Structures are given as structure tokens and as C-alpha cells.
Amino acid sequence: MVKAATIHFILSLAVSNQWSIRQLDVQNEFLHGVLEEDVYMNQPPGYEDKAFPNYVCKLNKSLCGLKQAPRAWFSHLSNKLHALGFHGSKADTSLFFYKQDDVIIYFLVYVDDIIAVSSSDMAIDRLLLNLQDDFALKDLGPLHYFLGIEVLDCSGELLLTQTKYAKDLIYKAGMKDCKPMHTPMALSEKLAVHLGDLLDSETATRYRSIVGGLQYLTLTRPDIGFAVNKVCQYLHCPTSAHYTAVKRILRYISGTINYGLKIVRSPSNVTSAFSDADWAGCSDDRKSTGGFAVFIGANLISWQAKKQATVSRSSTEAEYKALANATVEIIWVQSILDELGVLQSKVPILWCDNIGATYLSANPVFHAGTKHIEVDYHFVREQSCSKAIGYLYYFFC
Numbered sequence: 001m002v003k004a005a006t007i008h009f010i011l012s013l014a015v016s017n018q019w020s021i022r023q024l025d026v027q028n029e030f031l032h033g034v035l036e037e038d039v040y041m042n043q044p045p046g047y048e049d050k051a052f053p054n055y056v057c058k059l060n061k062s063l064c065g066l067k068q069a070p071r072a073w074f075s076h077l078s079n080k081l082h083a084l085g086f087h088g089s090k091a092d093t094s095l096f097f098y099k100q101d102d103v104i105i106y107f108l109v110y111v112d113d114i115i116a117v118s119s120s121d122m123a124i125d126r127l128l129l130n131l132q133d134d135f136a137l138k139d140l141g142p143l144h145y146f147l148g149i150e151v152l153d154c155s156g157e158l159l160l161t162q163t164k165y166a167k168d169l170i171y172k173a174g175m176k177d178c179k180p181m182h183t184p185m186a187l188s189e190k191l192a193v194h195l196g197d198l199l200d201s202e203t204a205t206r207y208r209s210i211v212g213g214l215q216y217l218t219l220t221r222p223d224i225g226f227a228v229n230k231v232c233q234y235l236h237c238p239t240s241a242h243y244t245a246v247k248r249i250l251r252y253i254s255g256t257i258n259y260g261l262k263i264v265r266s267p268s269n270v271t272s273a274f275s276d277a278d279w280a281g282c283s284d285d286r287k288s289t290g291g292f293a294v295f296i297g298a299n300l301i302s303w304q305a306k307k308q309a310t311v312s313r314s315s316t317e318a319e320y321k322a323l324a325n326a327t328v329e330i331i332w333v334q335s336i337l338d339e340l341g342v343l344q345s346k347v348p349i350l351w352c353d354n355i356g357a358t359y360l361s362a363n364p365v366f367h368a369g370t371k372h373i374e375v376d377y378h379f380v381r382e383q384s385c386s387k388a389i390g391y392l393y394y395f396f397c
Helices: 004-017 069-083 121-131 163-172 201-217 222-232 240-255 315-340 355-362 375-385
Strands: 020-026 040-042 056-058 095-100 103-110 113-118 137-142 149-154 157-161 260-263 271-278 289-296 299-307 349-352 390-393
Touching (some): 004 020, 004 103, 004 157, 004 260, 004 315, 020 121, 069 103, 103 121, 113 121, 121 137, 163 240, 201 222, 201 240, 222 299, 271 315, 299 315, 315 349
Parallel strands (some): 271 349, 349 390
Antiparallel strands (some): 020 137, 040 056, 103 113, 149 157, 271 289
């Protein structure tokens, strides 16, 4: 399954270059896979051979429900694409690309839902004809609805929204007439494991279901990423206080129901990112939450809010760990750019609002206050010294 960041990135390239974006669907995709292993099944009811009732059937092709079916389907599709001159991405195995002369085609696969981006409409038509020889492929026209995400064309730019999904989630929570809020979480709110009363089994199940839905909503709503990360930490023992926090997020979504991710034309393909962390933000274990947002040109393509695995002894250490996670994401984005041959005119820039972490990324001398930091995080300094990534300090107020 293709990564969400890859989808955002390819759509950004398509909009910036004004390329064609088509949506494809494969019918009965798991029936197309050719099995590499020997798999047997009992004779189907009503079709037993009366002469050999104890015999079993050997499958030549996959069936829905087999654990080998997804792998067999993907193997068959990728082999066909490779035969047509496509190359598979090593950074994201569900991305295929084709380049010949001035024709460029990007092929994004999410099980049976496919996005095809091309610099030539004729090239897409020829590709579909070739694929239809092997697959029951249906052309759904210009991209408009993909994985529950509505794609709106706004004068050549794209707006990715999950309005219908958000409305269904609010209705499921019984809050269709709720009063909207201006923020998803109060600044002074500090959630904790034992804060509030434990929910009964039925309400706890509803809590987990709603939070799972909110996680999927973050595909186009980075503004709720931090708040959703907080309520996800209490799925094992939700309380009334945690449920109140979830309801506030839903009230915020109710007031911003049409918000989404806008992809605009950007003349620049320069990668930039912002990193931040809240030091000792968790009241239970004093671990910090780090986050980042990665842009290509003017378009946001990847973001994350994640609780750090270890406790930080200073805000500098917490910010430095967040820088490390953001650096990993930038390196991954750079690998895709290199594979696709997208040239970068400048070195990627990573912005951080902690001057101590910025100095630490460039200074080879580690002082007593930072010598305990795990060695894994010091590759941030290596990237800075090699000029692969530039780290800059910004003041946030």
C-alpha cells in the first residue's frame, strides 16, 4: 500500500507541472494473482467429484481470503509494469515510474485503487490498453475520490478533504448538533492515565472506535495530529476525562468540517521542514512529544506527532530527538526525489526553535549536559557537517 506522503508528493508534482491525474480500479484484484506456492483446498460444496470424493483441488491462481493473495496480486501487477518499462521505487515499493523522452508516468498502487499521473494523456491511454489485456481494469476518469478522500479541482489546484467521513464520524459519536470549538485542545489541558473515571466496556469500545476514525482523518488534517496523538495514548484504559478531550476534537472538526489539505502550483521543488517538541509533556512518564512538517516547495507532504521512546533530561535533548526524526523523513523524501530525477536547486533546510539543539547539530564538542544522548541521534550532526541538510533556528511566538 502506497504511503500517504508519497501520494501528497506525486500530486504536488502533477499540479505544479499541470499533468493529467487519472483514477483506476481493478475488479476482483486478488483473483489475478498467480500462486508460487502449492496451495490445496477441499472440493467446493455442490461440485464434489463423486468418483473421488476425498480428493482435494490444487489452486493455480489465488482466491480471496488466501493469505498469499495480496502478495500474488502485487507480484503479478509489478511484473506486468516492469515488462512495460516501469521501474519500482526502492523508497516506496507501491510507487512505479516510467520515463522515456518527454513522457513521464507515475503509478501509485493501494491494493486495487490506483492513481496514474502522466505528462501525456495518450501515454495513459496506451498504458490502460496494455493493462486491460491482463486485468479487469476500469478507468474512473480524473481523480475525484480516493480512499475516502474527496479531491476537488480548484482552478488547477487540488483540495483534499474528508468532509463526508468527518460528518459520519461526528454522527457516529452522537454529536451532530454539538457546539463548534476554535481549537482541538486546550493549551492548559494535561491528560493523565488516572484522570477521571474509568469508562464502562461499551463506552470504552466507542471511544476506541472514534479515536481510530480520528487517526484516519489526520490524512488530510494535520491540524489535529497532536491532539489525536494525545488521546491515542489512553486506548488501553480510557476515562471520562479522555472522552471529554475526544469530544472537544470532534467539536473542533464540526466547526472546521470543510478544512483539508490544499495542493498548489509551486515553481520550487526545494525540501524544507519544521521540527518541534514539548519537553516532558506527558504527566505520567515525563516523556516528550516530538513532531515535524515537511514541505516540497509550498506544499505540505508529510507530518508527524509522536511520543518519544525515552525521557529527555533537557529541552535541548527533546528538540534534538525531534530533529533526528525529521532528518530521517527528509532523507526518505530526498531518496524519492533522486529516484524520480527531480532536481533540487538548494540543500534541504530543517528549521528548529531551540537554539541549543541547533548548536548541538553543528558543534562536534559534546558537553557534560549532552554526553548521555544516545549515539543514534548524533547522525543529525553528521548530516549537518556533510552539508546534506541545513539546520536553522527560528523564533516562535
